[in-house]
Amino acid sequence: MMRSDAARNRAKVLAAAEVVLDEQGPAARMDEIARRAGVGVGTVYRHFATKEALYAAIVAARVDLLLREADRLRTAAEPQAAFFTFFTRIVADAATKKALTDALRDAGVDVKAEQTDQRVRMRAALAEFLRGAQRSGAVRPDVDLPAILALLRGASMAAETGEYSGPVLDRALAVLFDGLRPPAYPPGSHRSGQ
Amino acid sequence: MMRSDAARNRAKVLAAAEVVLDEQGPAARMDEIARRAGVGVGTVYRHFATKEALYAAIVAARVDLLLREADRLRTAAEPQAAFFTFFTRIVADAATKKALTDALRDAGVDVKAEQTDQRVRMRAALAEFLRGAQRSGAVRPDVDLPAILALLRGASMAAETGEYSGPVLDRALAVLFDGLRPPAYPPGSHRSGQ
DNA sequence: CTTCAAGCGGAATCACGATTCCGATTCTAG
DNA sequence: CTAGAATCGGAATCGTGATTCCGCTTGAAG
Numbered sequence: 001m002m003r004s005d006a007a008r009n010r011a012k013v014l015a016a017a018e019v020v021l022d023e024q025g026p027a028a029r030m031d032e033i034a035r036r037a038g039v040g041v042g043t044v045y046r047h048f049a050t051k052e053a054l055y056a057a058i059v060a061a062r063v064d065l066l067l068r069e070a071d072r073l074r075t076a077a078e079p080q081a082a083f084f085t086f087f088t089r090i091v092a093d094a095a096t097k098k099a100l101t102d103a104l105r106d107a108g109v110d111v112k113a114e115q116t117d118q119r120v121r122m123r124a125a126l127a128e129f130l131r132g133a134q135r136s137g138a139v140r141p142d143v144d145l146p147a148i149l150a151l152l153r154g155a156s157m158a159a160e161t162g163e164y165s166g167p168v169l170d171r172a173l174a175v176l177f178d179g180l181r182p183p184a185y186p187p188g189s190h191r192s193g194q
Numbered sequence: 195m196m197r198s199d200a201a202r203n204r205a206k207v208l209a210a211a212e213v214v215l216d217e218q219g220p221a222a223r224m225d226e227i228a229r230r231a232g233v234g235v236g237t238v239y240r241h242f243a244t245k246e247a248l249y250a251a252i253v254a255a256r257v258d259l260l261l262r263e264a265d266r267l268r269t270a271a272e273p274q275a276a277f278f279t280f281f282t283r284i285v286a287d288a289a290t291k292k293a294l295t296d297a298l299r300d301a302g303v304d305v306k307a308e309q310t311d312q313r314v315r316m317r318a319a320l321a322e323f324l325r326g327a328q329r330s331g332a333v334r335p336d337v338d339l340p341a342i343l344a345l346l347r348g349a350s351m352a353a354e355t356g357e358y359s360g361p362v363l364d365r366a367l368a369v370l371f372d373g374l375r376p377p378a379y380p381p382g383s384h385r386s387g388q
Numbered sequence: 389c390t391t392c393a394a395g396c397g398g399a400a401t402c403a404c405g406a407t408t409c410c411g412a413t414t415c416t417a418g
Numbered sequence: 419c420t421a422g423a424a425t426c427g428g429a430a431t432c433g434t435g436a437t438t439c440c441g442c443t444t445g446a447a448g
């Protein structure tokens with residue numbers, strides 16, 4: 001059993017790291033995290049072998065929250081709404097919590113055991129919601145998961161920069177969602193850009 | 195007048211830096227750039243006071259290319275096509291040339307004299323093309339420049355990661371462009387995501 | 389063909405953070 | 419209350435790159 005003070009410190013470090021990470025992104029220094037936690041760097045390292053490990057722990061917790069939200073939506077929401085809600089939720093998260101995107105990054109490559117599992121589940125949830133939305137006619141049937149992932153990635157990264165005020169992001173997302181909806185009436189009016 | 199060999203070396207450094215930057219992003223090392231240019235680090239520093247200065251030079255050249263393209267489009271293309279073409283062009287550039295996005299970043303904050311000028315011009319070009327596209331009915335009248343900048347930023351960043359194959363990006367962009375077009379027939383069919 | 393300032397190469401220096409170490413401090417079992 | 423293990427704190431160490439320095443080379447003016 002972990003010594004009570006050790007447990008307390010671990011929590012303090014985790015909390016401080018989350019705050020600092022949100023404020024300064026991955027470039028945050030370990031010293032700073034330790035200072036904010038009211039603890040020595042040594043203590044930080046006792047609990048997390050490396051900076052990367054610390055970040056991984058935080059990100060894992062966040063993704064877990066999102067996956068929990070996915071579970072909730074799976075049962076509580078109508079399929080045509082679940083997709084947009086989940087998408088929005090992820091982007092909103094990115095807007096607040098920097099570096100989350102790094103986790104979503106390549107929702108399917110890399111290694112790292114546990115995280116890979118989360119990526120798979122995240123991707124699965126998105127695939128499921130997308131399918132549901134398409135079946136219920138809320139999303140055009142011709143967009144595939146990879147395209148959605150690219151859009152989600154882009155939206156998250158843009159949101160993460162924090163350079164756009166909330167309303168702007170909302171409007172941008174609205175445009176994007178409109179693009180995902182099936183064309184209103186006549187089917188012939190498409191085209192790309194080029 | 196600069197000694198001929200110096201001019202030659204400057205060009206070699208610039209070329210090598212561009213390649214290395216595209217391959218490895220901003221994390222590329224000065225040593226590597228010097229090596230590829232077939233030159234010593236000292237020489238790199240003789241021409242560019244700092245790594246940042248070197249990158250700035252490259253980015254400036256690129257943005258200049260884009261601005262030139264904007265001039266071309268301003269006269270050669272119909273207003274309803276110019277917007278989409280320019281948008282696509284920028285994203286395509288980001289897909290190839292990493293770190294370009296850093297330049298587009300905040301198309302309006304920061305300092306750095308010359309670059310600020312470029313930012314202003316870039317933003318002006320986008321504003322102009324957007325206005326033209328909206329007048330000609332190619333883009334919904336209710337999207338504003340900030341929203342466009344956010345979308346462009348997101349698209350560029352996603353493209354820059356290089357994790358999405360060309361076709362996927364094309365499809366994602368197509369969705370986004372569809373969202374920018376005015377609703378087909380009945381005007382009442384909107385909604386956000388929430 | 390000299391001369392010598394502009395340029396060159398690349399080893400040495402610096403700066404900055406992550407990570408390690410270890411004597412000093414707590415916990416908590418007994 | 420006391421010993422011993424588990425934790426601490428934070429100074430010292432390491433590694434990694436950017437940047438500086440300087441003796442050597444080379445272009446080109448006379």
